[in-house]
Amino acid sequence: MIPRSIQDALQKIVGPQHLLTQKEDMLTYSYDAAVLDPVMPAAAVIPENTTQLGEIIALCHENHIPITVRGSGTNLSGGTIPQTSGIVVLTGRMNRIIEINEADMYAVVEPGVVTAILASEVEKLGLFYPPDPGSMAVSTIGGNVAENAGGLRGLKYGVTKDYVMGLQFFDATGNYIKTGSRTVKCATGYNITGLMVGSEGTLGVLDQVILKLIPAPKARQAMVAVYDTIEQASETVAGIISARILPATLEILDNFTIRAVEDFSKAGLPKDAAALLLIEVDGHPAVVAEEAEQVEALCRKMGARTIDQAENDAQRDRIWAARRAALSALAQLKPTLVLEDATVPRSRIPDMVRALQEIGKKYNIDIGTFGHAGDGNLHPTILTDRRNKEEFHRVEQAIEEIFDTALAMGGTLSGEHGTGIAKAPFLEKEAGYSSILFSRQLRAALDPRNILNPGKITGV
């Protein structure tokens, strides 16, 4: 609970209908998409503009009230699970696209803008905002920046951090900070923009984001290759990269996932195949034609049973529908789905795929693996029922072993889902204690009252 006087002050800032304190509403802001225990906040506020946002933060600073900012609550690491004594700041009403500058190819947006809406608005102008996290139909730019969200196009186009040119945000005391710029180059001051991306609301509260846009590719070619062994598929991934080709997307589906997708969507996938590669090259039409040919030859050389090029948009859509159905299809099998994203250097994909299969067997759990093979970011997806305590314990052990395996290969605990609460206890394994200490000191200096999304990333 927060004192009545503070509730009143919050209400004065945002208006009565934009302050929520009833227990029912608090329950609806107690979770996100991560498989973690819910925590109900004391209040939720929905500011409409910069002034209101700044006033809320100053008030919270003055009264030592923790703040957790929430966009659409779709992150998979518990980044938006609040504190009992804290408030949730919702960005739903701060969802304006302030500017799309065609001449200088950037966009300025508020944090609550939905990723897919921005992507479609810029597309209308022949421009392209490439980061496409799986939740982009609902996720917000603020959340994407805070979590450094990735997506299917990471291999060629990078992730959210590669598109953030500048930011405006409030620090923990309510001061307004500007960082970065609208220019392609900017060499002044610290690279605070870089520090803020992926900071999960622990260093400041975003107010505006300047995003880089690029010209939309003129042509694209999608194809699907079918393999009898997963080794052949993963060797193909390594082969394509070493042939110096960067497909826009290079996705893998293992047999478990193929069967689930086929049972679910009857898309005509070969259920006996050990793996599928879904590949798309894009760019200048001449280059696309040449690369598509090269990729096809490589797939054959590596032993693909068949490879089919999409001949039109409908066929292309069918290929990507199969990929998009992967998570849905797996989700239908059991009540609880744990979507992991431990990531390895891409040359280690064959090793990682093998290791995941062994871990599934060792702990006797169902793991469907699909994901962004081209950038080393697989999604081992564990299917379980959280109510089955014994099995869930095995799941937790398996997850820890997946982490260890990825780190032993020179990888990372999270390619794109963020640290949040879920991975905070394991971060030391990856980065070492002094790195955690450095991060904690940084936080303590910038947020002495520890009000900005406490508990995330650094564990305190």
Place this chain on the structure above:
Amino acid sequence: MAGMKELANLVKELEEQLVTCIRCGMCQSVCPLFEQTRKEADVARGKLALLTGLMDNIFTDPDGVNERLNRCLLCGSCAANCPSGVNVVEIFIKARAILAEYKGLSPAKKLIFRQLLANPGRFDALVEWAGRFQGLFTKPSADAQGTSCARLISPLLANRHFMPLSTTPFHKTLPEKGVTSTGSRLRAAFFTGCLIDKIFPNVAKASLKVLSHHKVGVVIPPGQGCCGIPALASGDRDSFTRLVDHNLAVFEKEPFDVLVTACATCTSTIKKLWPTVYKNPSDDIRQKLTALAEKTMDINQFLVDKVGIEPLDTLLIKGSEKEIVTYHDPCHLKKSLGVADQPRQVIMAAGCKLKEMAGSDKCCGMGGSFNIYHYDLSSTIGKIKEENIEKTGCTTVSTGCPACMMQISDMLGKAGSSIKVRHPMEIYASRLKKNTP
């Protein structure tokens, strides 16, 4: 009021369905209500969490959850797009019933559902009388949609442009013992539905004309009742169950191959809710409900998939410059039953030019009683639909659901639009008339 623990136990009935929500939040991208309010309690994920909260007995009273649960159009957009296939509409319907049974229905609802709706004869008589007297309180609004508005300022009607009750409901135009005709091929039973019977009898007449044109035998048993969805949406499972019993008996008397309706909501209710929400069915009833659900079809789907239609030779129609029609997908047809292509084929077969609107499958905001309790929100959502319709430059908007027809008529009427609202059967049948003098 019994203890919250007892309520928690009742909600446990839904546990296996509730746990399938993985909290991914994808429902936020399609929920017409969330688009307006952006509040988590307004979207399926939030409501499912609230029901889980009731089951875990964390609340001191059920009112807060009940109120939020009722802020829902039951359009099923979330369910149709749910990655883990959560059966959201069924869960919400059952939860409303559990809560209503626990809290007790309001006296007004008790009167309406138990005394009227669940007694089809009494309901028909009352509505007929109301139809005769409605002119005292309302006046026609001289618009292309044929709506009425309040004569006097009325808080209940506000500034609605509502469809007046027909002076002669459809069932009154039929012989007292109903209709039984033999065609040369399939035999279809026709489930009229309240809105078509009492507000849009022309849709039923058009449907019959189309069926007979295609030589389909028709059975229309007398004494049909409501499909039960209004009672169910308010959690009155008893009245719903009584209505289902009544209708089952009514439709048992004559044999038929297919049960067709021209109302998306009735079709979806019979197919999806009769077999799943009926209270404690015996094995016999369960079998009957499943068998009937399998035989039930939207009339457009029946015409296209079972009967087979060819484009009408509209060139023969004198002065038949192509009418531009846009089609609105009723949630209960497209999202609930996957019927989207067939009504369009019917419209095109009638020689009309089909022009798609943006967001044709976006909910119109009607949501049955949602429109009554949350008229402002319902209108805001409806306004988006109205604008999308207007942008097509069409002369007629068509849709396969009388409830959507009411909402769209209200929205177009308020906007002063000259666009007509027609059921695909009305469009198709009107071309038949010209074709076969």
